[in-house]
Amino acid sequence: MADFDYGTLLDLPARVRAASPLVHCLTNLVVSNFTANVLLALGASPAMVVAPEETGEFAAIADALLVNIGTIDSQQLLAMRFAIAGANGAGKPWVLDPIVAGLPFRMNAARQFISQGPAAIRGNASEIIALASEGQTKTKGVDSLGPAEDALESARALAVESRTIVAVSGETDYVVDGTRTLAIPGGHSLMTQVTGVGCALNAAIAAYITVARDPFLGTAGALLAFATAGEAAARQATGPGSFAVAFLDQLSQLDILSMPVGASS
Amino acid sequence: MADFDYGTLLDLPARVRAASPLVHCLTNLVVSNFTANVLLALGASPAMVVAPEETGEFAAIADALLVNIGTIDSQQLLAMRFAIAGANGAGKPWVLDPIVAGLPFRMNAARQFISQGPAAIRGNASEIIALASEGQTKTKGVDSLGPAEDALESARALAVESRTIVAVSGETDYVVDGTRTLAIPGGHSLMTQVTGVGCALNAAIAAYITVARDPFLGTAGALLAFATAGEAAARQATGPGSFAVAFLDQLSQLDILSMPVGASS
Amino acid sequence: MADFDYGTLLDLPARVRAASPLVHCLTNLVVSNFTANVLLALGASPAMVVAPEETGEFAAIADALLVNIGTIDSQQLLAMRFAIAGANGAGKPWVLDPIVAGLPFRMNAARQFISQGPAAIRGNASEIIALASEGQTKTKGVDSLGPAEDALESARALAVESRTIVAVSGETDYVVDGTRTLAIPGGHSLMTQVTGVGCALNAAIAAYITVARDPFLGTAGALLAFATAGEAAARQATGPGSFAVAFLDQLSQLDILSMPVGASS
Numbered sequence: 001m002a003d004f005d006y007g008t009l010l011d012l013p014a015r016v017r018a019a020s021p022l023v024h025c026l027t028n029l030v031v032s033n034f035t036a037n038v039l040l041a042l043g044a045s046p047a048m049v050v051a052p053e054e055t056g057e058f059a060a061i062a063d064a065l066l067v068n069i070g071t072i073d074s075q076q077l078l079a080m081r082f083a084i085a086g087a088n089g090a091g092k093p094w095v096l097d098p099i100v101a102g103l104p105f106r107m108n109a110a111r112q113f114i115s116q117g118p119a120a121i122r123g124n125a126s127e128i129i130a131l132a133s134e135g136q137t138k139t140k141g142v143d144s145l146g147p148a149e150d151a152l153e154s155a156r157a158l159a160v161e162s163r164t165i166v167a168v169s170g171e172t173d174y175v176v177d178g179t180r181t182l183a184i185p186g187g188h189s190l191m192t193q194v195t196g197v198g199c200a201l202n203a204a205i206a207a208y209i210t211v212a213r214d215p216f217l218g219t220a221g222a223l224l225a226f227a228t229a230g231e232a233a234a235r236q237a238t239g240p241g242s243f244a245v246a247f248l249d250q251l252s253q254l255d256i257l258s259m260p261v262g263a264s265s
Numbered sequence: 266m267a268d269f270d271y272g273t274l275l276d277l278p279a280r281v282r283a284a285s286p287l288v289h290c291l292t293n294l295v296v297s298n299f300t301a302n303v304l305l306a307l308g309a310s311p312a313m314v315v316a317p318e319e320t321g322e323f324a325a326i327a328d329a330l331l332v333n334i335g336t337i338d339s340q341q342l343l344a345m346r347f348a349i350a351g352a353n354g355a356g357k358p359w360v361l362d363p364i365v366a367g368l369p370f371r372m373n374a375a376r377q378f379i380s381q382g383p384a385a386i387r388g389n390a391s392e393i394i395a396l397a398s399e400g401q402t403k404t405k406g407v408d409s410l411g412p413a414e415d416a417l418e419s420a421r422a423l424a425v426e427s428r429t430i431v432a433v434s435g436e437t438d439y440v441v442d443g444t445r446t447l448a449i450p451g452g453h454s455l456m457t458q459v460t461g462v463g464c465a466l467n468a469a470i471a472a473y474i475t476v477a478r479d480p481f482l483g484t485a486g487a488l489l490a491f492a493t494a495g496e497a498a499a500r501q502a503t504g505p506g507s508f509a510v511a512f513l514d515q516l517s518q519l520d521i522l523s524m525p526v527g528a529s530s
Numbered sequence: 531m532a533d534f535d536y537g538t539l540l541d542l543p544a545r546v547r548a549a550s551p552l553v554h555c556l557t558n559l560v561v562s563n564f565t566a567n568v569l570l571a572l573g574a575s576p577a578m579v580v581a582p583e584e585t586g587e588f589a590a591i592a593d594a595l596l597v598n599i600g601t602i603d604s605q606q607l608l609a610m611r612f613a614i615a616g617a618n619g620a621g622k623p624w625v626l627d628p629i630v631a632g633l634p635f636r637m638n639a640a641r642q643f644i645s646q647g648p649a650a651i652r653g654n655a656s657e658i659i660a661l662a663s664e665g666q667t668k669t670k671g672v673d674s675l676g677p678a679e680d681a682l683e684s685a686r687a688l689a690v691e692s693r694t695i696v697a698v699s700g701e702t703d704y705v706v707d708g709t710r711t712l713a714i715p716g717g718h719s720l721m722t723q724v725t726g727v728g729c730a731l732n733a734a735i736a737a738y739i740t741v742a743r744d745p746f747l748g749t750a751g752a753l754l755a756f757a758t759a760g761e762a763a764a765r766q767a768t769g770p771g772s773f774a775v776a777f778l779d780q781l782s783q784l785d786i787l788s789m790p791v792g793a794s795s
Binding site for chain 3: 294297298301302305306311312313314315316317318319322323326340509510511512513514515516517518
């Protein structure tokens with residue numbers, strides 16, 4: 001039985017829409033447009049301020065920060081460091097999207113960032129396993145491309161080590177912290193055939209945790225919102241092009257969530 | 266009564282399509298794709314040439330230049346300076362999109378750019394108020410998030426100070442210069458739920474002023490084109506995803522504009 | 531009569547989908563999202579790794595590399611050099627998209643890259659003519675905006691000089707090497723009204739040559755796939771917005787190609 005009340009996350013879409021949190025996104029160049037449109041569809045307010053001259057100041061003003069290292073370079077690394085310092089200094093939550101891809105430059109960046117206290121981390125199974133493994137915690141290997149379940153042990157280790165929330169995406173998604181685990185089934189395979197759905201989910205997590213009682217609920221609410229909208233959009237789509245369009249439309253119509261059959265904690 | 270003839274702007278869509286002006290866009294990374302697609306839908310020819318090694322030369326070749334500071338950094342600042350110098354040297358018009366966001370780095374950039382003589386500036390009410398206020402002209406404050414009407418005084422002050430056209434977006438849009446004011450109602454709230462509609466509008470202004478008798482008419486024509494296409498697209502849309510698709514389709518079918526009921530000068 | 535068997539390219543879509551090649555894309559910032567979505571729709575796996583610290587290592591890991599100079603700057607020039615060296619060192623094919631635009635900085639980059647042995651080059655007529663002309667081969671001039679046929683002589687000269695495959699896009703597309711020429715009719719004019727269709731085609735070529743017996747067939751297969759999907763999408767579209775959506779849907783449904791009427795070699 002869950003040690004939290006589902007009811008506390010089911011109205012998150014309406015609360016995000018009412019609060020319209022300003023989400024500062026430092027993300028990769030492939031998905032910046034889609035990420036902004038997802039945040040707008042959810043009723044949040046996206047802002048991509050990227051210069052190292054500005055990110056620290058702006059992250060302190062914004063309600064939440066997204067750090068996605070998918071196309072990180074040396075300038076963006078600097079911009080992200082300043083942004084994280086700005087967010088931390090102002091007590092604003094930030095979310096890490098660790099697209100580590102087996103490359104040392106960004107793995108170092110991800111590890112540095114994790115030590116700065118993200119409110120949440122979300123990735124796929126191989127990313128979470130790679131991150132936990134780098135931290136010398138016990139995992140099943142760094143090259144897994146398997147289901148989210150394979151990364152649950154790593155996710156818990158990473159959550160404990162870093163005192164954060166960790167979400168793992170897969171056919172069933174999982175949200176864990178040091179003691180709790182929530183499984184969220186649902187969604188649709190078309191979500192993996194549109195670039196940036198996972199990246200935009202991290203932006204949604206950033207928006208949701210600004211109105212949630214704790215980051216665990218905010219993270220779970222964003223995953224549930226995506227699973228719900230993804231299923232509805234897939235019913236309207238004939239391929240990934242029409243799916244992306246329908247997904248934005250569905251996100252814009254989310255109000256009160258329903259817990260999907262099979263959710264467990 | 267207007268001191269210009271509406272008729273002179275109603276055929277601008279057809280004239281842009283016939284001339285296919287080359288619009289050099291230095292814009293933010295979130296909206297570059299949508300901006301290019303909007304220009305193509307209007308029959309213009311977009312080109313994003315961004316390196317400081319190239320922008321001065323290319324801006325002189327192109328028919329018009331767009332400068333949007335939404336994701337400005339130090340390299341883009343340099344690239345923009347060179348581009349503006351190239352455009353000015355070749356007598357080509359350029360349009361400024363001042364996404365100032367209360368940040369000094371970009372506010373300084375915006376003020377520098379304005380001193381170089383843009384043909385037109387378009388922003389929302391708070392952006393125009395902030396810009397005019399920085400120039401020590403009388404305004405109602407820099408943090409306004411109010412309707413476009415709140416920024417009319419600032420827009421006129423900025424237009425006079427900088428000898429340019431200023432447009433303010435809102436439920437009703439306004440175009441002003443030192444002596445004239447045109448109000449353009451219409452459009453749809455979905456236009457604010459898709460990232461980059463405002464940014465793409467500035468690109469459209471750049472295209473339209475290349476075929477208009479004066480920048481005031483070109484600016485007004487682009488605003489009218491967007492209001493017209495936005496209303497038509499909203500009738501076909503079920504959310505922001507389908508709106509963006511329908512908006513591009515509608516822009517591609519614009520030929521002769523009709524003045525919306527309620528337009529005034 | 532062709533000196534290859536059409537049958538060897540008609541099942542390329544299914545073979546790409548089965549192999550899901552990892553395509554490392556160094557491309558311009560306007561089209562990165564659409565390019566990733568096209569690769570996903572074809573069943574390939576896109577990855578945009580852009581930092582000079584990472585591109586050499588990642589290009590060696592990936593199955594193929596795309597180099598598109600549309601928004602090249604000094605950092606991307608460096609990142610591309612490292613990527614090409616990494617791909618060449620690991621024996622991985624790479625494709626060049628030469629958006630030369632009459633600018634010396636990028637023309638120099640393009641010529642440098644061509645000397646490093648791309649598996650294929652695809653551009654429009656004026657780009658191919660400009661490239662061949664720079665190499666002091668005999669062409670009809672650098673400013674042609676004419677049909678692909680105008681660039682056939684240049685394409686063959688470039689293919690011989692650089693021992694590569696050259697494709698020229700136009701109403702009819704052509705693929706040439708030193709001895710063979712294949713004409714691929716089809717496609718639709720809406721393909722030129724969506725930004726990045728040509729850029730994404732080069733990414734598709736990169737994916738297809740990983741599963742083709744020779745790059746000539748892989749290149750031809752990608753062109754044929756685009757022509758086929760473009761025609762089908764145009765029948766569903768009411769403008770460039772809906773065309774782009776339908777094009778992705780159609781690409782995702784490609785399995786076995788049919789040679790269009792009029793194809794010749």
